[in-house]
Amino acid sequence: MTGLSPFITHGVLTLPQVYDHLVQHVQLTPGHKLIYELGWREYFRHVWAHRGEGIFESLHDGPLPESAYDRELPSDLRAACTGVPVIDQAVRTLYATGYLHNHARMWLASYAVHLRRVHWRAGADWMVAHLLDGDLASNHLSWQWVAGTGSHKPYLFNAENVARYAPAAWHSPGTVVDQSYETLERIARGGDLPAQEVDARVAASSCVEPLLHDTPASELGVKPARLLDARQLVGRSVWLVHPWALRAPPDNLPANTLVAGVYLRGFHQRWPWSQARWAWVDSAMAEITQERWWLDAGELRALLSQAASVRSLDDPHIGPELRALARLDAPARLFSQVDRPCGSFSKWWSIASASVWEREKR
Numbered sequence: 001m002t003g004l005s006p007f008i009t010h011g012v013l014t015l016p017q018v019y020d021h022l023v024q025h026v027q028l029t030p031g032h033k034l035i036y037e038l039g040w041r042e043y044f045r046h047v048w049a050h051r052g053e054g055i056f057e058s059l060h061d062g063p064l065p066e067s068a069y070d071r072e073l074p075s076d077l078r079a080a081c082t083g084v085p086v087i088d089q090a091v092r093t094l095y096a097t098g099y100l101h102n103h104a105r106m107w108l109a110s111y112a113v114h115l116r117r118v119h120w121r122a123g124a125d126w127m128v129a130h131l132l133d134g135d136l137a138s139n140h141l142s143w144q145w146v147a148g149t150g151s152h153k154p155y156l157f158n159a160e161n162v163a164r165y166a167p168a169a170w171h172s173p174g175t176v177v178d179q180s181y182e183t184l185e186r187i188a189r190g191g192d193l194p195a196q197e198v199d200a201r202v203a204a205s206s207c208v209e210p211l212l213h214d215t216p217a218s219e220l221g222v223k224p225a226r227l228l229d230a231r232q233l234v235g236r237s238v239w240l241v242h243p244w245a246l247r248a249p250p251d252n253l254p255a256n257t258l259v260a261g262v263y264l265r266g267f268h269q270r271w272p273w274s275q276a277r278w279a280w281v282d283s284a285m286a287e288i289t290q291e292r293w294w295l296d297a298g299e300l301r302a303l304l305s306q307a308a309s310v311r312s313l314d315d316p317h318i319g320p321e322l323r324a325l326a327r328l329d330a331p332a333r334l335f336s337q338v339d340r341p342c343g344s345f346s347k348w349w350s351i352a353s354a355s356v357w358e359r360e361k362r
């Protein structure tokens with residue numbers, strides 16, 4: 001666990017930078033587990049590139065028909081008062097830090113889908129909004145992997161597993177997760193759901209879910225379209241910094257290039273963020289831009305209509321909307337580009353990892 005994910009998701013660090021740093025400072029080799037993990041991130045993006053909006057629907061049938069699952073996350077889970085310590089601790093940690101270890105993400109997703117029978121999509125939409133590293137491909141496809149709609153079997157865990165990997169406060173003996181794998185499997189495949197016993201003491205101390213916001217708070221100082229004037233851009237070059245490319249612009253831009261941060265309204269209305277994420281992203285964006293804009297794609301087009309040139313970096317979260325307005329540089333690659341759709345990580349890895357070994361020889 002490196003804690004790098006928010007920096008990678010938001011483009012502060014590229015995968016080649018992460019790799020080179022690790023090789024130089026901790027003598028990492030291309031066969032190290034961490035390179036594999038970076039590979040999972042890229043693989044999920046590969047699936048997103050080929051499936052597009054399809055990643056927001058089940059990739060294939062799961063253990064039960066879609067109609068068996070609730071479309072809403074239960075309020076006790078959202079309020080961290082299920083009475084199952086591992087779940088309540090995970091939810092509290094998510095709200096307090098915007099981060100969860102991979103195990104905790106898997107436990108939370110597995111509990112929601114298989115023990116509360118909530119549709120993976122409801123859980124994925126909720127979690128991605130609270131994570132600082134929320135990435136639509138890694139998040140939604142990981143939920144599908146846990147649910148069994150993106151893998152061949154549901155991911156299950158029990159109290160013993162938690163006791164092995166988590167601190168004592170997370171241990172959950174005697175709760176609904178304290179079952180054999182046979183019982184859990186039976187439940188996941190349609191057996192009776194266990195009764196949820198919400199502990200009154202836990203319920204009384206329930207935590208409050210942070211609000212989600214689909215617009216930047218006014219105190220951040222992001223300018224709305226009505227305060228922007230296209231005349232300031234006539235004949236100027238513009239470099240757009242967006243939330244998935246929070247790094248300094250290339251140094252070969254024409255003098256007098258305006259470096260502007262951009263938040264596109266359509267994206268944020270669909271995928272709201274916690275206040276903590278807005279603050280994290282916006283402080284990084286403020287450091288590297290001259291001003292930041294909040295507008296929709298049409299307003300951005302009008303604003304940039306007389307600019308000499310407009311450039312930015314590609315990223316699947318925003319690229320489809322920016323492509324018509326700006327020349328997008330391809331993201332720096334660690335793994336080889338794989339054009340043929342690969343239905344499994346191992347197939348993708350056998351092609352994509354070649355470039356990592358090549359890099360090692362240099």
Ligand SMILES: Cc1cc2nc3c(=O)[nH]c(=O)nc-3n(C[C@H](O)[C@H](O)[C@H](O)COP(=O)(O)OP(=O)(O)OC[C@H]3O[C@@H](n4cnc5c(N)ncnc54)[C@H](O)[C@@H]3O)c2cc1C
Nearest residue numbers: 001002003004005037038040041102105134135138139142
């Ligand atoms: C239900 C669920 C939801 C998830 N949602 C996200 C998400 O929104 N954004 C996100 O970046 N990751 C997500 N992950 C993957 C993984 O949990 C996080 O990348 C990891 O916990 C981040 O912590 P780290 O940087 O310390 O990871 P490390 O273990 O230090 O790994 C280094 C980097 O490798 C990548 N990585 C590691 N494991 C995975 C993985 N299993 N899948 C994809 N990439 C991985 C990340 O970029 C990570 O920063 C999710 C996993 C699950 C099970």
